[in-house]
Amino acid sequence: xxxxxxxxxxxxxxxxIALQELLDSQDPNISDDVEQMWYLLNKVWEEMGCDNKxxxxxxxxxxxAHPVWILNGLFTQYDKLSFxxxxxxxxxxxxxxxxxxxxxxxxxxxxDYGGGFGTLAGEIAKxxxxxxxxxxxxxxxVYGKKYIQNFANVKFVDTLESGRYDCLVSTDVLEHVDxxxxxxxxxxxxxxxxxxxxxxxxxxxxxxxxxxxxxxxRYTFDFLARFFGLKKLGNIKxxxxxxxxxxxxxxxxxxxxxxAALSKLIYPFILxxxxxxxxxxxVKHKFK
Numbered sequence: 001x002x003x004x005x006x007x008x009x010x011x012x013x014x015x016x017i018a019l020q021e022l023l024d025s026q027d028p029n030i031s032d033d034v035e036q037m038w039y040l041l042n043k044v045w046e047e048m049g050c051d052n053k054x055x056x057x058x059x060x061x062x063x064x065a066h067p068v069w070i071l072n073g074l075f076t077q078y079d080k081l082s083f084x085x086x087x088x089x090x091x092x093x094x095x096x097x098x099x100x101x102x103x104x105x106x107x108x109x110x111x112d113y114g115g116g117f118g119t120l121a122g123e124i125a126k127x128x129x130x131x132x133x134x135x136x137x138x139x140x141x142v143y144g145k146k147y148i149q150n151f152a153n154v155k156f157v158d159t160l161e162s163g164r165y166d167c168l169v170s171t172d173v174l175e176h177v178d179x180x181x182x183x184x185x186x187x188x189x190x191x192x193x194x195x196x197x198x199x200x201x202x203x204x205x206x207x208x209x210x211x212x213x214x215x216x217x218r219y220t221f222d223f224l225a226r227f228f229g230l231k232k233l234g235n236i237k238x239x240x241x242x243x244x245x246x247x248x249x250x251x252x253x254x255x256x257x258x259x260a261a262l263s264k265l266i267y268p269f270i271l272x273x274x275x276x277x278x279x280x281x282x283v284k285h286k287f288k
Contacts (some may be wrong), residue, residue: 001033001043001091002030004019004023004074004078009045011070011143011226012143015143018065019074022044022067022068022071027039034081038206040071040243041068041072041209042207044063044066045208045209046086048062048066050200050208050209053212055211064176069141070141072116072131073116073117073155073225075120076116076119078234084239085239085242086123088237088238088239088242088267089123089184089198089242093167093169093198096108096126096166101121107131108130108132108167109134109166110124110132110133110134110167110169111135111167111169113133113168113173114134114137114170114172114173115136115169116144116149117138117140117145118135118139120196121133121154122147122150122151125153129143129153130153132153133155134155135148135154136156137156140156144156159188161190162190163189163190163191164190164197165191168187168190168191168195169197170187171198172201172202173201174201175201175210176209176210176211176259177214178211181216181224181257182229184199185228188228188251190245193247194246194247195246195247196237196244196245197244197247198244199243199245200243201217201221201227202241203216203218203221206270213264216266220259224259224263227255228256229247229251230245230247231245231246231252232245233245233246
């Protein structure tokens with residue numbers, strides 16, 4: 001069961017009541033805290049009448065404004081795995097920041113796209129205090145605004161400036177949006193040429209607000225990233241699901257559109273072949 005002392009958090013009274021009701025509604029049969037958090041996110045999704053196949057964006061927008069996301073953010077502050085992932089991302093960025101020719105004193109600029117109420121941004125601020133970290137979050141929570149007051153170099157922004165950032169971070173965002181390729185393109189427009197994009201996706205049915213129409217990208221995202229003018233450098237150690245890309249050339253909208261359409265088209269065939277993957281791995285190992 002998830003245990004959070006809400007008296008120590010500094011919540012808005014209305015949010016505190018809502019979060020306590022959520023904590024009281026946990027499923028006693030779920031022992032894993034991460035699965036418990038997923039259960040609460042799904043519970044609110046269903047209560048608000050959302051459907052991940054027949055998308056009603058008015059309802060979905062209200063869902064993302066629900067206090068359950070404040071609870072999710074608080075949970076990531078206490079969860080050991082979530083903290084470990086944030087710490088790994090922050091260490092990687094701090095290392096890149098320190099290696100810049102003019103050092104962090106020249107304001108290495110970072111965008112945390114869809115950064116919630118600033119948990120990751122705060123972690124980055126601790127290890128790279130001379131960088132500027134912008135959290136792109138058009139509707140930040142009251143708690144989020146209070147939280148980032150602890151960091152002089154972190155702020156919320158609701159618009160993105162083209163070519164502004166040296167580093168763009170986006171974790172667990174694209175699986176939620178209506179058009180991942182369009183959103184990805186908007187993100188990358190704010191990145192300087194030669195800048196790095198740290199992207200962590202989960203195109204899997206982990207929770208109901210992960211949209212099934214986007215799941216095909218789990219097989220093709222790396223390939224499509226090339227059409228955005230990106231070169232993959234690897235993955236972040238300690239947060240391996242976060243991929244490192246560098247921006248090398250301009251995006252090709254024609255290739256992006258065609259690639260996304262092809263990705264969707266071949267998805268059923270890839271799924272049909274999925275059961276054969278263990279056999280393919282065995283054969284490869286046997287005859288290598």
